[in-house]
Amino acid sequence: MASRENGTPRRDEDEVCPICKSSRYLNPDMRFLINPECYHKMCESCVDRIFSSGPNACPVIGCKKTLRKNRFRTQTFEDIGVEREVDIRKRVMRILNRREDEFDSKLDWDNFLEQRETMIMNLVTGVDIAKTEANLRKYETSNLDSIRANQARESQEASSFLEQQSFEQEQARLRRQAAREEYEKEHNELLAGRESFLSRLAAGTADDATNLAREGQKILLKKSSARRSEEDRLRQKQAALRGESKKSALGKTALLSGAGDSDVEPSLIKGLKKVSIPEPEKPYDPFGGLDLGKKDYYVLKDHYPSQWLEEARKNTTMAAGGFDIKEYYSRTLFEAFAGLGCFIDEEVAKRGGASETFGMRKGIATQGAAQQAVTGKPAEDIF
Ligand SMILES: [Zn+2]
Ligand SMILES: [Zn+2]
Structure with a gap:
């Protein structure tokens, strides 16, 4: 049986599948997979054999967890305890994903970090698991909007750099491709022109020769103008691409600002800033609320004798x-x-x-x- 809690599994145990007992020594391509349900390790062929037809019980003796094949993955850390802690940490951080700018003061932010760390350690060490899980679930359901908004912000921050990089690479690729195409086109035209030149020279007279030379001059001029228009086209294309990427970025920010916080004050985290929605602006009143048509003390007549x-x-x-x-x-x-x-x-x-x-x-x-x-x-x- 794979040892989970002692932290330092022996090397030879590591190389043998605890289910089918096949060893890496005989099968060097063997991969071990774990499932975050119970972190029992088994080889890939065992996973295929046992879980391909649907969810099944963990084959490790004494473990009664039901596992699904799609949750199996390769182990990132050698120590299964670390693997488990990292998983728990990721899960809690995904839910309690408040950011520093959402808190009133540095102290509140520090308190939040400490609270989150305590919850993670509770789940890792098995203290108050039911209560902590209940708190997490409650927070998740009541703060779904803010969790989603912060997730979007995080992923946007992470992806904006990559996006920029891939955009630049794509631009460079397009430029290279255009240059190559143009070179090939020119080369082909040159070859074709040379051929027709030679055939016409071979068939014609001395007058034809001067005419041909003049034509050649014209073709050269035409080519340079064609190249200019080609460059223009390329520049326009790049500008359009740039505009599109800007638009998509704008769309993202609009989406972000649209996802407001829930107005329910979360009970789990304290010291969060109150989110106030600004009132819609009223139309401008040049008289500051004064009604010029209102007559409290007199009646306006059509005619006064004077x-x-x-x-x-x-x-x-x-x-x-x-x-x-x-x-x-x-x-x-x-x-x-x-x-x-x-x-x-x-x-x-x-x-x-x-x-x-x-x-x-x-x-x-x-x-x-x-x-x-x-x-x-x-x-x-x-x-
Ligand atoms: Zn196996
Ligand atoms: Zn198990």
Whole structure:
């Protein structure tokens, strides 16, 4: 039986399959596989034989775990204990994958790391396994969105470098291919041209020879312009490729920002920043909420008897110029009554001003209002 817990298996035991007892000495190509269910080691042919027809019990005596063939894999670490710890660590880290920028303070982040480490060690050493597993499952179900978002961020960070590298390689390959194609094309054209030249020279006269030379000049010119357009085409193609890669990157970030955190405060991890969704911006109001059509203290009439205004009302030149007497009524009345909604004592009380300045200001304001009411002219600016 393969020893799991003692940590240092003997060398010869390592080379013999505990199930079929075939040894590496006789079969140098033999590969050992393990299953993270129970970490019992067996050879590849045993796995094929026992688990090809579906899930089956582990053939190691005393182990009652049900294993599936697709979960078998090669062992990465020689020590099966290390292998198991690394697996557990990977699993826990995949679930508790919060990042430092998600915490309010460095202390919270440190506490989280310690908490995660404690959970991993509990699972590795077999302390409070049921409770830890329950906590993990609960956290996983309630924080699915944030786990997915962080996983995406991690994989994006890991892949962006590789992506860039492969993109550059692809670009270089395309450039090389284009250059090779062009060279071949040119070479073939040259050969074909030379052949036709020779045949025409052989058949023609001296005049033909000068004509042919002129034609040759033309072909050369045509070729150089063709090369230029080919270069342009290549450059455009590369620009298009670059644009596509940028677009895909943008799409990814959009996806990331779209995956918001769950609004349920996780009970397992403490000190996480609150995620606030900004309110949608309201349309701009140039009057700051003031309703110009609202009349609390007066009713606007169509006509007011006034000798002075009567002239302006009847003057057709003024009307033609755009003067509107009703507009004038409306504005003048609005301005005349505008101050009535303001209660200075309330405002001053709110401001928390001293009582003597309050009294003085009230006096001046009342005086100003009285003057305005009598003369109909606005008083001097009192402030
Ligand atoms: Zn075997
Ligand atoms: Zn087993």
